[in-house]
Every structure is written in structure tokens, then in C-alpha cells.
Amino acid sequence: MLTGKKTGFELDGRLEADSEHVMWLGLCELRAMNDRRWPWLVLVPQRPGIEEVHDLTxxxxxxxxxxxxxxAQGLKKxxxxxxxxxxxLGNIVRQLHVHVIARNEGDPGWPGPVWGHGLREPYRPSDLHRFSETIRTSL
Incomplete structure (x- = not known):
């Protein structure tokens, strides 16, 4: 695992505002979305100017x-x-990022997608920190 971001990489401001850093992986920064309705992670490849998977080498x-x-395996575990x-998707935030979301029957919006369903419900800071620590441990 890496200790910090790569030179030249800048996280989109919307991703930074809506999520919290969990850890650095080999290519990606792993972030937790600040929405307690779903356990929701985002991977952001640390490559400047990349919008699509096919833009990557x-x-x-x-x-x-x-x-x-x-x-995904760690989140499921x-x-x-x-x-x-x-x-x-990247329709609003163009910077390439991959959402990984844990879903259960009966969660808000089941079985539909999470996007556009209601308003975000932020975690309490201590709960978001605990969720991030649980993910780090599972990986």
C-alpha cells in the first residue's frame, strides 16, 4: 500500500467534499462516501486527466x-x-472513479440504483471513521 498521492494527481473537488480518504492502494485512492444509507466506497485512479477506463494504459x-x-471482496466481507x-458513471464528476456499494434487500431504494435516490444522509464523524477502519481491516 502507498503512503500518499502520486505527483500531479488532483482529486476532483466534488469527490473530496462527498467522501473521506480511507487508504492508498497501488493505483487508486480508496475513499468512503459520506452517506450512511449504504456502505459505499470509491476508487479513484491516481492518473491526471483520466475520464474513462479506456483512457488508462x-x-x-x-x-x-x-x-x-x-x-468489493473486502466490502462484502x-x-x-x-x-x-x-x-x-462519471456523468457529473468526469474524473474516473469506480463506485463499490454494498446493497441489501430492504435498503433505501432497493432494488433500484443508489444514484438520485433521496438526499444524502451523512455519517457522524466517529461512525465514518469506524467504517473506514473496518474497511482497512477487511483489506
Whole structure:
């Protein structure tokens, strides 16, 4: 695991405002979305100017797939959820980022997507810190 961000990499301000740093992976910064309705993680490849998966080099594409799978497995282990949703939409925040979301029957919006469902419900700071620590431990 890395100790900090790569030179030239700048996180989109909206991602920074809506999420909290969890840890650095080999390619990505792992962040927790500050919405307690769903255990929700975001991987952001540390490559400047990248908007699409196909903009990455083939090696970075493979690394993104590996890290996404690693995070999905860790989130499933940590939450015992019924389903993991993974997606890279980027319609509003153009910087490439991959959402990994734990879902359960009966959660807000089930079985629909989380995007556009109600208003965000931020964690209490101590709960967000605890969630981030649980994820670090599961990885």
C-alpha cells in the first residue's frame, strides 16, 4: 500500500467534499462516501486527466480491475451484504472513479440504483471513521 498521492494527481473537488480518504492502494485512492444509507466506497485512479477506463494504459486497466475486485471482496466481507454494486458513471464528476456499494434487500431504494435516490444522509464523524477502519481491516 502507498503512503500518499502520486505527483500531479488532483482529486476532483466534488469527490473530496462527498467522501473521506480511507487508504492508498497501488493505483487508486480508496475513499468512503459520506452517506450512511449504504456502505459505499470509491476508487479513484491516481492518473491526471483520466475520464474513462479506456483512457488508462492496459497495465493500469488490469490494476484497476484487481483493486476493484479486492475492494468489493473486502466490502462484502465487512458488511455481509447480499449484493455488491459496481459502477463508473462519471456523468457529473468526469474524473474516473469506480463506485463499490454494498446493497441489501430492504435498503433505501432497493432494488433500484443508489444514484438520485433521496438526499444524502451523512455519517457522524466517529461512525465514518469506524467504517473506514473496518474497511482497512477487511483489506
Amino acid at each position: 492496459p497495465l493500469d486497466q488490469a490494476m484497476l480491475t484487481f483493486e476493484t475486485n479486492l475492494v 465487512a458488511t455481509a451484504c447480499a449484493k455488491i454494486n459496481t459502477g463508473a
